[in-house]
Structures are given as structure tokens and as C-alpha cells.
Amino acid sequence: MTILDDVTTWVPVAPLERLGVDRGAGAMVGPWQVAVFRVAGDDVYALSNFDPFSQAYVLSRGIVGTRGDVPKVASPVYKQSFDLRTGVCLDDPAVAVRVFPVRVVEGVVEVGVPPSDRS
């Protein structure tokens, strides 16, 4: 879980148990489409849902797994993998998707929006 100082708004998304283990879910957080992932061990990650290779909002529908020790999701369209922690594409490090801060408060998953992005 990442907690950034400049997060001023935490948007509750869903109770943790509503999210399937090793599977993503789409969420609207302000103007953003976010892909929220709950992996085994109950770590939670949030990336932009936008797949830069297909330009479709689909990362939440990818298969979650690992490459070495890196937790990742593979885009369901052309199968590029993204690091769940950093958003960096593991197959093309020049490409990255936005990472959102995420936390679980009293069993509810919250995604953080930096002040400049609040809508």
C-alpha cells in the first residue's frame, strides 16, 4: 500500500471481500477509470484501467500473476504485462501506466486522488 502525502481525497471503492482474489475490478475515481487488484495475501494495487497498447480501458480484466518476484497483470488485449507496484510495462519499459495510491480502511478499499486531479 502506498500512502502519499499529497493525497487529499480518498475515494472508497468497495469492501475488500467484494473483490475476487487474483482478479481485478474496474472503478470510477473522480474522472479516472481505475483497475483495482486484490492479490493473494490481501495486498491491494490500483493502476489506470487504460491499456496504452490497445487504447481500451481493460487492464482490470487481465490475468494477475508474477514474473519472478514482480506482481503483475497481463493486458487481455495484446498481453503486455504491467508491474502492479509501479505501472511500468515489463515487456516495454518505455511505457508505463499511472499508479494510484490505495489503502484498506476498516475493510473498505480506498483509492487516493492527488489534489490536482480532483474533479
Add this chain to the structure above:
Amino acid sequence: MTRPTLVVAGNGMVGHKLVEALAERGGLDAWRVVVFGEERRLAYDRVALSSFFDGATEDDLTLVAPGAYDEIEVHLGDPIAGIDRAAGTVTSAAGVQVAYDALVLATGSYPFVPPVPGSGLPGCFVYRTLDDLEAIRHDASGRRVGAVVGGGLLGLEAANALRNLGLEPHVVEFAPRLMPMQVDDGGGAVLRARIEALGVHVHTGMQTTELAAGDDGRVAQMRFADGTSLDVDLVVFSAGIRPRDELARACGLDMGERGGIVVDSACRTSDPRIFAVGECAVADGRVWGLVAPGYDMARVVARRLLGGDAEFAGADMSTKLKLLGVDVACFGDVSTGESITFSDAVNGVYKRLVITPDGTRVAGGILVGDATAYTTLVQMARGDMPTPDDPAALIAPAAGAEPVGVGALAGTATVCSCNNVTKSAICDAVAGGATDVGAVKACTKAGTSCGGCVPLVTQLLNHELAAAGVEVTTHLCEHFAYSRQELFDLIRVHRIGTFAELLARYGTGRGCEVCKPTVASILASLGAGYILAGEQAALQDTNDHFLANLQRDGTYSVVPRVPGGELTPDQLIAIGQVAKDFGLYTKITGGQRIDLFGARVDQLPAVWARLIAAGMESGHAYGKALRTVKSCVGETWCRYGVQDSTSLAIQLELRYRGLRAPHKLKSAVSGCARECAEAQGKDFGVIATEKGWNLYVCGNGGMRPQHAVLLAEDLDTDTLIRYIDRFLMFYVRTADRLERTASWFNKLEGGIEYLRRVVMDDVLGIAEDLEADMQRHVDTYECEWKATIEDPEALARFRSFVNVDGPDPNVVFVRERGQIRPARQEEKPTPLEVLL
């Protein structure tokens, strides 16, 4: 500058090879080439002629690549009729006259018809050209008994062809055994037993003295020197060949004692401007009656025409054949030295190995019924590979445990004798980046003719890759050091029910997009039930997860099942109404179904609730599963159909619907040989015959188109289904991840014969098991969409966002031709992600 003119007389396999070899060396810039051919077709594969009766088409057999003859003047159906050596001209039958600077005679041979009274009667044929085969096929319809005169290689092929045409086949051979030129008495006896077991009647030691006509003037009876006779409806002569040398004879070129045009080691005749190649030529005192030596001669002449000094040095007459499914191979010299013989009459296997007099080397050998050791032994006989201390072990029944490595082969060793490809050429191809058999075939041509060398090519490829430090691994991914087939066996044998359990026992890490769907597919094949139950849901690719096909804009398409392509007007209206109400784009698919595009995740359950209410069910268009069984209307409506193809297609589609496989599966049933359902382009296809069903398998190569192969003929429906059950389950168990049936088949050692032995003869003893697996699939099948609609927990997944209702605002459609299509990037607002 004007180019000198080369005239080539004949466009058979060897004449074509000459043109090809010349073109490959840039010879078309140096020579103007004029080709005359008697047949009306460009060169085709005469060696594979019999496959014409197995469903191969003229296109399959052609040897000429598109465009290869663009720069060449070709006169087809117009043979050369005369040569004027003094003037340096040839004149064709149609009167075309061409002045030549060089002339190559590639006129081949003609089938020998013994001078027996009655041999010219209607109903008598030879077996040499596609036209001959077409004539036989045309004449065979409705006839009962067919006889072949000649028990050599081609005669046995012809007998098989008659059998395929539905005639009772007989082979009449003058010599005391079959294939007298190739095998010895022991081998001939085993061969005879194997061939008789296939329903071919064999008569050896029989001299035909007369063919007698019936009342209709057609051939009706064969009479023999011993006073016996055989009633026949059709006779095919296959009693050897004679060189076609009449052109050369008429213009005074030197002739061999028993005919044929005498040539020197440069393949030059007694006139230095005229060459002769192939079966019309006598080189080194003999006619070389195989295609490989003919090809060698063609290459020699091509080099000579370009100023080179190549020589024809004789050729290896080793042959390996599959006759009616029986392996027959002979190689090297079997005339001198000590023999070691292994004979197993029960299993129809005979092997004889001849060792050089000093006992150190393999001189030659004969293999009948099991020719697996052939490639290795040939290389030993040629001196390209060291002979082990005990060569007899190579033909012993338990041999083959530790084959001599391909690393021991000399670089100059010929691996593919059809195309004259050496080990070095294959190693160069691998060094140049070829990493699979297909790539090696494409850049060296090895294995592209008879295919007999593919196992050796594969071994060489793997050996070279390993030597180059390229890890030849069949590991599925970093999480499992096993191939798909191994995982399948582990899951089956240890009754593993979940991915987590498999990972804990045999894997590392947490899995990925490669292993998760693969294991999900294996679990589904083994009957693990509803694919979205429990943990299985997390393993599925998005298509299987949402039971629909992801399209490029993130929406999904929906395909209801239309078994056999048959649906009622009410169903058609229901589909149309659903499409209209949800604003979906509709298109008829290539597989006789209707595809509805543009549905969002949150719309899928509502769309399916409507379709299910209208009596439709999931078409599994999203899964690596059986998709469609396409059909024509068959005898029900069609005036040519001979069976009810629609009913069978529906039956097959309902039986195998939802079956999870390494790759998606397609099928078709055609009601007659016109093949309107294109069954030969499918993973399994069925074509109706007058007597039942012909089963074709392993077509559909995806981006590399491949024809299906005939597995079995004239089956009744029960047997057909049993064979398909076994075939499909065998494929499901043993193929690699995402491997189509066509590529799986290409890698299958032993090819179609092996597949036949597994599916039809049950040599592995697993047929019952495979059938039971399939029966369980059939018994436990349920429509995944019906199950989903009835399960609130599963339904909860179908929403665009977990925290708000409503659609993905970034999905935008525009209208085109009265329907929706996804907006292109420039037609959409720029995504927020890209703006920042």
C-alpha cells in the same frame, strides 16, 4: 544481347527440376528457355500420384510455384515430334518450330504393357499420369473386381487405389514374390501377409496369357499360363517402365542395349548439344528409375549449361515407402556379405541387415513392417555415420533405446534425398535463425517432398539448438518446468482439482497468463465442472471469464450456438430482435453462425437471458473449445448429396459442444465429394460416400493453411463417432498449449499411420479410456451461460465498475452501413491518460 535458346523436351518432375535448378542459379538471364510438354498440366508430383485417390487435388500435387514459369515459354499438350540435329531445330506435334542452342530430353518413361492378347480392351488402363487416374476413377464407378498386373511398388499403389475406389483388388505378379526388385523372399512373404490382411488378393508366380472380353466388349476375364482364370471388371497394367527414347532414336543418337539414351557423366548424349536426364536416359549403363537420381541429373545439366563442371556419379537407390500402410524400405547393397535376419510373422515385421565381408560396416538391408531404423542405417551404409560394434542390435526388437546421436553424422551427409539437402545446409539454417521444423523446411526445402526425413531433421534441429546454447525447453512458463502434456498427466494421475494445489506441488511463483488458462483448460477437459466455479474463475482469460469475445475497443461479441448451421425462422427473428434492442452490430460468421458485436460487460447477462429464453445456448466462441460443425444441406435437399450431412453435423456439434482443447476446434460435414462444407479444411471433417463416411483430420493450419488428412473411410456413424472421440481426446491430452491439430499432427512421429494405429487399432491400449473421457464430457455438459444466469454470485461480476453503475464512458460507436462500429482513435475524445 540475345540469349541462346534452351529447349526442354518434357515437363515431368525431372524436366521441371531442370528449369527450377537453372532459375535458382540465375540461368534465366543467360538462357531463353522453351519448354514442351505432352501433358496439358505443368509438372506435378508423380510420386504422390496415388494421394489423388485419397482426396489430394491437382493443386496439392503441383510442383510449380506460382509465377515460376512467367519468364519461360511453355507449350503444354504439345510434345516435340521431331529433332533436326543438322539444322539445330525441334518441331512440335502442333508444328511449332524452335531453333535450339542446347536441347535437354526429359521425356521420361512410359508404362510397359506386356504384349498379351486383349491388353488393349476397354477397361484396361495404365497408371502413370493424372489423366490415367481420372480415367480409372471414371471407369471404376459401379464395377466390382479390379486387377493390377505387376506386384512392384507402383502396382501395389495401384491396388490400393482400386481398393479406395471400392473395387475388390487383386494383384497379379509374374515373379514368385511381391516387389521382386526390392525385397527378398522373406520380406516378400511378410509383405504379402500384411497386404492380404488389408483385403488385397495376391497372386504370385502367375503369367497372364490372355485378356478376354465379355459380351459388352469390355475386359471380363484374365487367363493364366497354369490354366486358371480370374473374372475382372477392370485391369491396370503396372509392369515396369520403358524409357521414352523414340525422338532420340529417330535422330540417330546413341542408344542403350535395352533402349534409353546413352549419356556420359555430364548427362550429355552422343550429340554434345543435346542432354538427356531422368528415366529416358541411360547413365553409367542403367536407367535410374527413381526421382532422386533424376533430380541429380537435372542439377548436373543446369550447372553445365552455366559453365560449371558437375558430374552425375550414380545415386543411392535406397527407398522407404508406405504401401497400404505397411513400411517397406531397402537400402545399400544386399548382394554380398553376411546377413542378419529378424522375422516376426505374427506382427508382420521382417528385417534383414547385410554386413560387409570384413564385418565392420553395414552394407545394406531390407525392412518390412517396421522401418524406424531406416534413416540411421542408411547413414551408416553410406559411411556418413560410424557403425556401432553390434549393428544387429539396430534391428533387434528392443532396439532404439539409445539411438546413435545425429552429432555423429558427417556434414556432407544427405538428410533429405528428395531435395538433396545435407546436414550442413540444415545446420546453416539453424545458425541463421531457424528455430523450428517449419522454418528449417521453409529455408532448406528439407522434408517438403516425401516427408520421410522429418524425424531426422527434427533431431538435427534440436541437437543444433542445444549445441548453440539455445535451451530447447518444453516448459510451459517460468512457473512450471513441465510441458502441457506432462501437466495434463500429472493432474489426471494425481487427481489434482485446483490450480493452487498444482502450483504448490509442482510449480513456483504465483502463475501467469500462460499457465493459468492452460491449467484451467486441462481442468475443464478432465471434467472439473463449471469453468467459473470458485478459484477457476481467476484462471480464465477475459473471454472465458465473461463468456464472450473481447474485441479491440473493450466490448464483447456474442455468438449463440447454431448446431450444423440450422436454425428456425423464430430463432432467427429472436436473434435479430435482441440485436436490435441492444443496438448490436450483426454479422454472419465464416462458420455458419451469427455474431453480435458491441455488447458491454454489463449488458452480457441481459443479452443472454433473452437468447436463452428464445431457446439458444452458448456457442463457446470465447473458448479454446469446439466452435462449429459446418454442414451443407446433404441429401435432404441437394440433388447430389448421398447422406444426411445436416443431421450428422448437428449430432456431432451437440456431442462435442463446449469441449475444452489446446486450441479452438472447427469441424464440418459434407454430404458428397463436392465438399460444399469444406470439411478438408477443418480440425476434423467428414465427407459422405455412397457407403458411409470418410473422416479427415488435422486440417486448418491457421495462418499456414493445411489440408486435412484422410484417417478412415466408409465408416458407419457409430464407428465414425468412436474414432472422433478417440482422436479428439488423444489430441486434447497430448498437444501443446495453443497448438492446432495441424501443427500437432506435423510433429507427430509416424504421421498418419501412427495416428491410425492409435485411433483405429488402439496400439496404445488407451481407446477405452479416451472414449470414457469423452462420454463424461458429453454426460456432464451444461450451457455455461444458462448456469451463469442462474447464479447471482457469478452475475455480480458483470459490471463495468465495482463502485458505480453504468457503462464505460470511453466506449464510443459511430454508424456505418446502417450499423454501429467502434470509433477510431481520431473519432474519439483524447483519453485523459494521454492528455497528461
